[in-house]
Amino acid sequence: MDQPGLFDTLGLTEYEATALAALLRLGQTTAPNLAEATGIPKARIYDVLDSLADRGYLKVIPGRPKEYRPYDAETVLERAVENRRQELESFEQQIADERDAFLAEFGSADDEAAAPAAELFHVVDVGEPSESETRRLYHEATEEAYVLTKSFEYLDAVRPSLSSALDRGVRIRALFYHPDLLDDAEQRVQAEVVEQLRKQLSAVEFRFSTGRLPWRGTFVDPSMEYDDGEAIFLVEEPEVPDHMRQAALTENGSFVAGFKRYFEIVWDHESVASV
Known part of the structure; x- marks a missing residue:
């Protein structure tokens, strides 16, 4: 039994x-x-x-x-x-x-004299630890979530929390690498994920960057007053496999606001809506 x-x-x-x-x-x-x-x-x-x-x-x-x-x-x-x-x-x-x-x-x-200085970043391993943190960001998002990704190959791992964010009215935008920048295996994964988004998660907005992105990750609820937002990201290192890497997390409002400015520039001027 x-x-x-x-x-x-x-x-x-x-x-x-x-x-x-x-x-x-x-x-x-x-x-x-x-x-x-x-x-x-x-x-x-x-x-x-x-x-x-x-x-x-x-x-x-x-x-x-x-x-x-x-x-x-x-x-x-x-x-x-x-x-x-x-x-x-x-x-x-x-x-x-x-x-x-x-x-x-x-x-x-409020006893700042006794409080340690906040760390700008801390790190987690890429894989289940980073996926767990990404799910947490979706659960905690209240307004916006932004995704920078090659092919969003981890969609299945974060789908329930992403769906929950959409149900709460969170706006989610994703910037994919253009397929021309990917190898054959990555192109196949990306095509499958894009099809899932179109059929099952149509509220997710997405475009394809025409150039390589310097980092990948997710950031939520940026504030242009630099007092809110959180991000998880990793800098692109093509020669290092993901399973040997770590992702950085930050709650620094200025850093997250910078992510938003970069994202919107690429979204508006260096990306296409379809491939």
């Missing part, structure tokens, strides 16, 4: 993991049928299914008897990410509610 791997990461009980795995394989069914198929006690099956429905992993179909239909596997993963994001937001609100009392007792956030 044990369902290891990703089901553990989702924080499901053994019965919940077993029920969800069975539903994803079997499709729509009733609670008694699912209990019979999985060995989950009939006295527990309704509570298990209600818990999965509350998390957004399945839909309850009214009737006599009512039935349970799982969402597709991709939607389950997206809901899991969204659930975790909401948990984080709830935690952040709890911290905010206690902030004033905590600082009053243990020290002021």
